[in-house]
Amino acid sequence: MARAYTTEAEASAVGAEPPVRPGPSGGRRPPRRWCETGAWRRGWVLAVLAAALAGVMVVHSRVPNAVGNLGSLLETFLPWCGLGVPLLLLAALLRRSLTGLVALLLPALVWASLFGGLLTDKTAQASEGDLTVLSHNVDAANPDPAGTAAALADAEADVLALAELPARALDVYEEALAQEYPHHTVQGTVGVWSRYPLTDSEPVDIKIGWNRALRTTVRTPQGEVAVYAAHLPSVRVKVNAGFTAGQRDDAAEQLGQAIAREPLGRVVLLGDLNGTMNDRALAPVTAQMRSTQGAAGAGFGFTWPASFPLTRIDQIMVKGIEPVSSWTLPATGSDHLPVAASVTL
Secondary structure (H helix, E strand, O other): OOOOOOOOHHHHHOOOOOOOEOOOOOOEEOOOOOOOOOHHHHOOOHHHHHHHHHHHOOHHHHHHOOOOOOOHHHHHHHHHHHHHHHHHHHHHHHHHHHHHHHHHHHHHHHHHHHHHHHHOOOOOOOOOOOEEEEEOOOOOOOOOOOHHHHHHHHHOEEEEEEEEEOHHHHHHHHHHHHHOOOOEEOOOEEEEEEEEEEOEEEEOOOOOOOOEEEEEEEOOOOOOEEEEEEEOOOOEEEOOOOOOEEEEHHHHHHHHHHHOOOOOEEEEEEEEEEOOOOOHHHHHHHHOEEEHHHHHHHOOOOEOHHHHHHEEEEEEEEEOOOEEEEEOOOOHHHHHHOOOEEEEE
């Protein structure tokens, strides 16, 4: 008498036919296979989710900010929408759904069109540039300002912009950087250190009640460059208020107006803008300047939080200048990563 095998594993071990599974009406049917007609009928929910994911990425700039600045919050973490593609892919494979697999092409193509260019390595040798600049939010609560200053001095940049400088540690930074950077200016909690002379240094009023932005002229061997250092107000995500970014948005408007009035043709903006290049709230600035990371970097260059970077809110932006290379530096005692770029003048 022929033996009945209850599992596919038992049947395959002896070369027998695998068992058939009972159908919903009590009959017997073979296991699901990709070639079945049902593979196209299954997974319509997955297809709808894939289309919705693509739609969110396409119209992210139209997601309203009226309620909790939801649009800006989405744009801050927009690249992470791409994680939805492998998750839906796994679900489609488990469901053996050809419909779900085909629908996934839509969000995959949209994400690639938005961020695929950032994945290519556009960096060149930093030595090919005329000027190397570095920006770092040093963190007012930094437990090791001396170590942070030493690490920045070792980075061999020509110009440093530091944000969130605490008064109690300012002398530490000044002393540690004095030998490499004989010229510097500090306005409130932001400062610029330079190998080259600085002139016309002054605070930039971004209407927040104290100095968190400045403008200075760097006299490089290739001519004058206007350097802005800024630390825009922080944003928070609160359950009862959403993404609280109103003060930052107003400050970005003021900073954008100051840059638009700049008489020099070559401009560099360094600082913690508490926002990404995708965030519409920074349009007064981003509309008139280029990101060095997007033009000459490799990857997303996430900078915050330093322990596990999720977004790039520390920016180096230029106008009238060509980026050569852009990169992030190793962590210091701050909760932000330093960013650097080499440019030609």
